Amino acid sequence: MFAKAFRVKSNTAIKGSDRRKLRADVTTAFPTLGTDQVSELVPGKEELNIVKLYAHKGDAVTVYVSGGNPILFELEKNLYPTVYTLWSYPDLLPTFTTWPLVLEKLVGGADLMLPGLVMPPAGLPQVQKGDLCAISLVGNRAPVAIGVAAMSTAEMLTSGLKGRGFSVLHTYQDHLWRSGNKSSPPSIAPLALDSADLSEEKGSVQMDSTLQGDMRHMTLEGEEENGEVHQAREDKSLSEAPEDTSTRGLNQDSTDSKTLQGCGSCLFPAEQMDELLQQCFLHALKCRVKKADLPLLTSTFLGSHMFSCCPEGRQLDIKKSSYKKLSKFLQQMQQEQIIQVKELSKGVESIVAVDWKHPRITSFVIPEPSPTSQTIQEGSREQPYHPPDIKPLYCVPASMTLLFQESGHKKGSFLEGSEVRTIVINYAKKNDLVDADNKNLVRLDPILCDCILEKNEQHTVMKLPWDSLLTRCLEKLQPAYQVTLPGQEPIVKKGRICPIDITLAQRASNKKVTVVRNLEAYGLDPYSVAAILQQRCQASTTVNPAPGAKDSLQVQIQGNQVHHLGWLLLEEYQLPRKHIQGLEKALKPGKKK
Secondary structure: OOOOOOEEEEEEEOOHHHHHHHHHHHHHHOOOOOHHHHHHHOOOOOOEEEEEEEOOOOOEEEEEEEOOEEEEEEEOOEEEEOHHHHHHOOOOOOEEEEOHHHHHHHHOOOOEEHHHEOOOOOOOOOOOOOOEEEEEEOOEEEEEEEEEEOOOHHHHHHOOOOOEEEEEEEEOOOHHHHOOOOOOOOOOOOOOOOHHHOOOOOOOOOOOHHHHHHHHHOOOOOHHHHOOOOOOOOOOOOOOOOOOHHHHHHOOOOOOOOOOOOOOOOOOHHHHHHHHHHHHHHHHHHHOOOHHHOOEEHHHHHHHHHHHHOOOOOOOOHHHOOOOOHHHHHHHHHHOOOEEEEEEEOOEEEEEEEOOOOHHHHOOOOOOOOOOOOEEEOOEEEOOOOOOEEEEEEEOOHHHHHHHHHHOOOOOOEEOHHHHHHHHHHHHHHOOOEOOOOOOEEEOOHHHHHHHOOHHHOOOOOEEEHHHHHHHHHHHOEEEEEEEOOOOOOEEEEOOOOOEEEEEEEOHHHOEEEEEEOOHHHOOOHHHHHHHHHHHHOOOEEEEEOOOOOOOEEEEEEOOOHHHHHHHHHHHOOOOHHHEEOHHHOOOOOOOO
């Protein structure tokens, strides 16, 4: 239904009465959902929009959008969940499993034929003709498509699993999915051992040769009608599991990169990423991983060790390499006998052995670190960051020079608050301005009148209390500040120091990103901060010039990552909270990004 672009008719915020009606409709359509789950799916106060659109075949569809993602759609008064919703509630619908090879055809608008189903040991779910069903891929319970059963389970079995099984309405990667944040399916382990565990090495289950033939010559209804025929890759294994989610957080919004063609000795983008991947891998094994750390989860090895070895100013993104997945890269390293990888528990791989005497490790030369790099490593620190000493100062303007010139200060001089107080007190005492009857009052001479009084006060205010005199004097001075970084000379500037500014912004397809600016003023390297956040948040980070600020950079992180920024700036970097603005934008507990 959404294989091709649709036309939006209207997009409006939902009314309170419609919100309550939608909750009732969800409860009726999906009785397995509890009250709390319905309230979470259809929130009471968060923004919820109704989008009315026309699909490419002319069907009128109503889509409900929450947090930038479509969560439900209504067609002919029937309510259907989207894949975004099913990823949060994977057991909402009866789920049938198919092969990864089939997904690209479903995305192209084809229906699911019964030869493409995987028969689990427990048998197919029991459904009736017309029931709403979810479709997942082998090895991952996260649904990738939603369809209506074209026949009952009994009829499917009677037919020998031949014919059209499901009319597919919506899939991962179709245009409805693209209208959201375009996130990839989460990794949800199967509930029990099923056919997804087909493996030649284990020899536990063998695929029926007839099924293989059906898979290779299968004709899926709807391909010719939509004019979208996808050529399956001959070298793609039928038992291949969905993409390794340990690399998904590196750059969730990036599209599949293609190796650029060229000539000469220049490295192509994929080759450059391959080299960086190899460098981080060898660096991590040589300097980070110890024998006592083994066995080590491959995801931990990537997140805690390889990321931290990435050179300053570069970002490790396995999707942009020729390997595409961490598992394939580690498989290659195992074939070279550098490491040994085993699946110690179902679906979870670990590095169980490392040959530290391997020539590639012993000959690897550790890159020289950048002298300006200030990074925090988990468990150890290199060039630890210390927060700067920030002092508020006051600058003497032209209108105040007469008051300060007796103490040897001229226009443009920088003073601390205590120095200003001392100068004013000494000036009053030296010129005998302290009131004889009341020591708490100071008589104003012509210089003090010109410096601190307003024009309409010149002839009416003759005396001021000490605290009022000092407060007015400080207010008339220009603000300034001094920043002293460890091992560096103090930096003095006019004005007030800009706080580290954390904001949330919307990008394409309503994607939410976190932007942080003014890190340089506090001695922080934006590239180092981006690398740490990429590792901690497992999300894409970029460093770009800050708009409207000369020679300043901003760090952008995918999603709402304010709570991670708060941890980094307050706990690790020990910066005072008063120098950080935007921490209140952090996600409240229970809310989604």
